[in-house]
Amino acid sequence: MYRTIAALFMIVLLATSCQASSAMKYELIYSMDKAGPTGQQPAKSSRPEKKIKIGLVPKGIGIDYFNYAAQGAMEAGKSLGIDIIFSGPPTADADLQIETVEGLIEQKVDLIAISANDPVKLVPVLQKARERGIKVITWDADTEPQGRQFFVNMVEPEVLGRHLLDTLALSMGEKGNYAIMTGSFAAANLNEWLKWIRIQQKEYYPDLKLVATVATDDDHGKAYDVAKKLLADYPNLNGILGNSSVGPPGAAKAVKEAGKSGKVKVVGLSNPNLMRSYLHEGSAQVATLWSPKKLGFLTIMLAYHYLNGEMPVDGQEIDGVGNIRVNGDMVIMGEPLDFTTDNVDQYDF
Known part of the structure; x- marks a missing residue:
């Protein structure tokens, strides 16, 4: 059973342009307790001298699922001592995601983790990020392989x-x-x-x-x-x-x-x-x-390891998540979970 960890957050909405077609940047400021999404405290890794910045891009900020994932990502970022920028369009739109990625490139983040609205359309801008020295992974929804290093999937x-x-x-x-x-x-x-x-x-x-x-x-x-x-x-x-x-x-x-x-x-x-x-x-x-908080947490943990030269390994244990599976360039978090009238009250996310 996954109990939601108490979280207080505020969403600050900043319009990057007055034009209707422009992407919007959202920043989440969280006050969270330190445990991971399973109630465990992940072990802290040694921190590099330069503070890492990771851009986490959802399909759309207005989708509850991705806001729960962001909570898990922020927990992982806090435990690791790194900055997480949760930025994306208000709704699921590939063109607005491209603008979001362009913005993260300008911010010179170290890594972009994106849930792609379109597996092909986003590849050029992600390749641009990689050419600028920014590492790229996908989570929740993949792109074509040439757009990223690996994909963090929820289930097979x-x-x-x-x-x-x-x-x-x-x-x-x-x-x-x-x-x-x-x-x-x-x-x-x-x-x-x-x-x-x-x-x-x-x-x-x-x-x-x-x-x-x-x-x-x-x-x-x-x-x-x-x-x-x-x-x-x-x-x-x-x-x-x-x-x-x-x-x-x-x-x-x-x-x-x-x-x-x-x-x-x-x-x-x-x-x-x-x-x-x-x-x-x-x-x-x-x-x-599945637990979207757990998925967000896992994505940031794997991103951090990747930035430190460590690729995911089949059977690897991730503190606060458990053992993952790796199939080629796809990481698999776990198995699906069903909610019915008999058990739904045991969960809060």
Whole structure:
């Protein structure tokens, strides 16, 4: 069980340009206690003379999932005595992420860790950063390999994709019509999960029928609107699977308001704080995730080791996280965790 460590924070929003298309820089100032996301105190590494600066770039600052990840990153930064700059666009937008990276290049950070909104479009600016001597890794969502050194992943993509479809199939009695709400058709991690969701259905659930796959752009309001349209367009819909954090709560809200709680099953990736009430009232059945705080913590720890010449190793134990797996240039943090009405109150993130 992962208990959220008490955190007080304030978000300072600075517009870097008065033009509407410009990226925005956000800085988080945290007052946190010293334990890691599992309640353990990570051992401090020897600090270099020059204070390290790491830029942590989310898909979008307005997404709760990434703000939880930032809390874990700030904990790791505090324990290591390094500066963490949490900077990104307000919503999931690759062009605004490019502007964010340009800003971090100007700040001469030592390393950029980015959750990419587009695996291809971001490569040139990340290569520019590397040419300037800035190291680059990805976390949560990858780019093409030439854009970074390694990728910090939450779970094995095949394991997660197949597991998500299993949770939906079990909730639906392994038959009926379902739709998928994805965050973006450009995000590499979401597309990989989609691939394995479809493979799992084809191999094991012939009586399930996928009727639509729609994008939410990782926006809470759009997720709700998309879910309402799905319910209107497909009156015989039996299930909705969301594979990004805004999808399941948007779907559950729409299902509840349509008076279809329990009739249209809702499962997918989201954090327990967003899904708690929907799980308890029956407008959602299962939420799946991992600890985003732990992912942010792990990303900074691995980034720090990399800056000190140490690459991740399969089976390596990371203080405050546990043993990681390494598959080629991908680090795998752990296994997916399911939240239901029976256990969701044990978690707070």
